Amino acid sequence: MKTDKSERLFKEAVEKIPGGVNSPVRAFQAVGKNPRFIERAEKQYIYDVDGNQYVDYIGSWGPMILGHKNEQVQAAVQEAIEKGLSFGAATEIEVEMAKLICDIVPAIEMVRMVNSGTEAVMSAIRVARGYTGRNKVLKFEGCYHGHADAMLVKAGSGVMTSGVPDSAGVPAGCAEDTLTAIYNNLESVEKLFAENKGEVACLIVEPVAANMGVVEPQEGFLQGLRDICTREGALLIFDEVITGFRLQLEGASGYFGVTPDLITYGKIIGGGMPVGAYGGRKDVMQVVSPVGAVYQAGTLSGNPVAMHAGITQLRILKEHPEIYSKINENGEKLRAGLRELIEKYQIPCVVNGIGSLSCMFFTKEPVVDYESAKTSDTVMFGKYFNHMLNRGHYLAPSQFEAIFLSVAHTEEDIRRYLGDVEEFFE
Structure with missing residues (x-):
């Protein structure tokens, strides 16, 4: 070559x-x-x-x-481009996309578009903290949830490859509320909840870990997380940037029959274009501005070109x-x-x-x-x-x-x- x-x-x-x-x-x-x-x-x-x-x-x-x-996705993008690249204003295609995602994924009653998986995770964690009034977040060793400061703790993927255990430039205070458990080990989760009683806002997990290689959840692991979070009053977040609309149309929540409180998505809902989303229970999502007090914004969120690409791909997957x-x-x-x-x-x-x-x-x-x-x-x-x-x-x-x-x-x-x-x- x-x-x-x-x-x-x-x-x-x-x-x-x-x-x-x-x-x-x-x-x-x-x-x-x-x-x-x-x-x-x-x-x-x-x-x-x-x-x-x-x-x-x-x-x-x-x-x-x-x-x-894909010919249909390409055509949708070309048609959208003819009308303009970005408006920074509400568009009909955003409503259609939100309705389609809520129709496909039973766990999602409301959804907010963002521009990347990292942004989706960052926003979902802020929502969980705002909803619960708690600060601590529980994640798993080797699970990657984007490069927000609080998530760069034993983060897997590129961090593992480069030999960097965390990241320089992340102040200790940004990660002090991040608790780290062992994937596929419910005992480690129980221990952290017991040591931080009433302080954990949410538990975030890749339902199939795909950033330390591919590691499937063992039988009962995801349901165990659901049960613990319900008991402890913490929100369960599935990071489905990898598994969303890939394991099956309904993603990992549908595949495993476990319902999280929030789900985060990445580029798959844009047909490969820069996009992300987070969604879940209506009562949780209604803490997001401008309805609620949790602020999150983005000029390019719901960009019409990305929305046309994504909705075309999702419709194809739904129909076939x-x-x-x-x-x-x-x-x-x-x-x-x-x-x-x-x-x-x-x-x-x-x-x-x-x-x-x-x-x-x-x-x-x-x-x-x-x-x-x-x-x-x-x-x-x-x-x-x-x-x-x-x-x-x-x-x-x-x-x-x-x-x-x-x-x-x-x-x-x-x-x-x-x-x-x-x-x-x-």
């Missing part, structure tokens, strides 16, 4: 952009390379500036569930449930194939996943939480990543991220992927 143009662009980028990238998860430092600069995408493929084609297993970190350049059947079946085939190869070659790996989300960890240990995820051999992952990249598979450059499948991926893509994994194992 030629990489001349990507290498030249990276040299220019590092002079003007910190690390040469505008988000750390795009850096290839952890795998000993410089990033490929992507020029265009279509269906399950992305193409870099040197003309290399890759099967894309990132999908803009999850939202491209229909594949790249077979999309979920296909992506989930392909996810199962991928994981089954990987497990067969691991058994055949006796490689110290485990495979986690659910639906269209998968992750292979280079460790013998079952991965059920942050500590077990950290037993992965990241050097071996780097070798694996580079082998797969050179054979045309574009993966996240981190052991601690997910493989995302779209409806555009084919069985042949899966067979080819498994064939190249076998070559690596050999």
Whole structure:
């Protein structure tokens, strides 16, 4: 593969952009390379500036569930652009989007649009504090909830990859009300609630942890969180930036049959465009300004171009449930194939996943939480990543991220992927 143009662009980028990238998860430092600069995408493929084609297993970190350049989504965006890019005023499409989300997700009675998953989480936590009159927030080790100060505590994902346990620049006071429990461990949750009786405003969780690799909730874990929060008078927040409208149309709350008080979303509700949202119970959401005393605002919230892209994608997903059947079946085939190869070659790996989300960890240990995820051999992952990249598979450059499948991926893509994994194992 030629990489001349990507290498030249990276040299220019590092002079003007910190690390040469505008988000750390795009850096290839952890795998000993410089990033490929992507020029265009279509269906399950992305193409870099040197003309290399890759099967894309990132999908803009999850939202491209229909594949790249879906014709209906593209047409909706083009139509919206003809009317203007941004108004900073109320639009009809915002109302349609809110009604659609509330119609699809039973747990959501009211919803507020924002511009990113980070903003959605930040706002939802503020709402929980305003609603309960409490200050403390409980999260889990290895779960990533955006880069707001209070959430950068054992935050997983890019933070794990870069070897930074938290973040410089976060005052101690910003994180002193953040409590950290162990994912899949209800006892650790009970202990923190007992030690902070009547002080916890909310518990926030990725219902499927997807920022320390992919770690599924063990049976009874999510319902246990629901029961504890109900008993303690704290709000339960599902961070569904990854799982929302991906596990199934109703997201993780529908998939697991557990109803949170608030849910946060990210780019998937914008068809990949910059967007986010938070919503939930009506009585909780009505504490938000201008109705209530919790202030949250944004000039670009509900941007009409993003709304047209998002509502088109959500309508397609609602009208075509077979999309979920296909992506989930392909996810199962991928994981089954990987497990067969691991058994055949006796490689110290485990495979986690659910639906269209998968992750292979280079460790013998079952991965059920942050500590077990950290037993992965990241050097071996780097070798694996580079082998797969050179054979045309574009993966996240981190052991601690997910493989995302779209409806555009084919069985042949899966067979080819498994064939190249076998070559690596050999």
